[in-house]
Amino acid sequence: MQPDGTVLCLEAVTKRFGGLVVLDGIDLAVGRSELVGLIGPNGAGKSTLFNVITAIYAPTRGKVLFGGRDITGAQPHHICRFGIARTFQLVRTFLTMTAFENVMVGAVYGGGGRVRHAAEAAEQALELVGLAAKRNVTTAHMTLSDRRLLEIARAVASSPALLLLDEPMAGLNPTEIRQMVEVIRRTRSEKGISILWVEHKVDAIMKVCSRVVVLDHGVKIADGTPAEIVANRKVIEAYLGEPAA
Numbered sequence: 512m513q514p515d516g517t518v519l520c521l522e523a524v525t526k527r528f529g530g531l532v533v534l535d536g537i538d539l540a541v542g543r544s545e546l547v548g549l550i551g552p553n554g555a556g557k558s559t560l561f562n563v564i565t566a567i568y569a570p571t572r573g574k575v576l577f578g579g580r581d582i583t584g585a586q587p588h589h590i591c592r593f594g595i596a597r598t599f600q601l602v603r604t605f606l607t608m609t610a611f612e613n614v615m616v617g618a619v620y621g622g623g624g625r626v627r628h629a630a631e632a633a634e635q636a637l638e639l640v641g642l643a644a645k646r647n648v649t650t651a652h653m654t655l656s657d658r659r660l661l662e663i664a665r666a667v668a669s670s671p672a673l674l675l676l677d678e679p680m681a682g683l684n685p686t687e688i689r690q691m692v693e694v695i696r697r698t699r700s701e702k703g704i705s706i707l708w709v710e711h712k713v714d715a716i717m718k719v720c721s722r723v724v725v726l727d728h729g730v731k732i733a734d735g736t737p738a739e740i741v742a743n744r745k746v747i748e749a750y751l752g753e754p755a756a
């Protein structure tokens with residue numbers, strides 16, 4: 512963490528694919544235990560931003576600082592060790608493993624291979640997301656909602672300082688969405704983990720996040736409190752596709 516409490520800091524991050532500018536000079540900071548929503552219309556560049564933070568893509572220009580350290584161009588497999596964990600839009604759990612075994616993968620990896628400590632971290636993470644009673648259920652037999660919670664548990668078990676959530680509510684019903692909101696809140700408040708959360712369910716983001724960042728066509732068009740965001744002219748235009756009246 513930097514002395515001012517910043518955990519993640521992007522400086523003028525640009526990403527091009529050939530002639531296509533997908534991210535254009537993005538500055539973004541996430542503080543300790545902060546829960547920041549990242550929204551924007553389809554194709555705005557949200558997933559690409561996650562891929563740059565997790566070193567799947569190297570930025571064309573700009574820097575990614577994590578805990579004050581320049582991690583631009585790091586190896587993707589080092590990212591978890593640095594303390595960044597991620598969940599995916601298309602859930603990626605190990606289907607033949609039980610819930611506990613899935614979470615152990617995160618715990619062992621994040622804990623540097625110490626198995627006893629990892630088992631404890633895995634149990635705590637399952638408890639946090641409300642899946643302790645399903646610890647021995649094979650993932651293939653779990654609902655989408657439980658698998659999404661399991662991905663969060665696996666990420667939390669790796670003891671990250673920063674968690675990137677990529678549309679954790681996609682495909683969930685209203686009851687499951689409420690449950691997910693509680694889990695995200697608890698992950699921040701009980702574990703103190705900073706969270707950057709990409710979501711299309713904008714109303715959930717507005718209710719839960721203290722700060723919201725908006726991307727449109729690769730440009731950061733707004734960064735503020737939910738109240739500021741809903742009143743922002745550029746944001747309204749981006750979502751409605753025409754100038755606001």
Ligand SMILES: Nc1ncnc2c1ncn2[C@@H]1O[C@H](COP(=O)(O)OP(=O)(O)OP(=O)(O)O)[C@@H](O)[C@H]1O
Nearest residue numbers: 528531533551552553554555556557558559560711
């Ligand atoms: N590997 C790639 N090569 C070329 N173009 C890409 C690549 N990855 C993403 N893009 C393009 O970059 C733009 C932003 O895509 P991205 O998936 O980051 O947007 P998004 O905001 O996550 O969208 P959605 O909300 O639909 O998931 C799109 O125009 C997409 O086609």
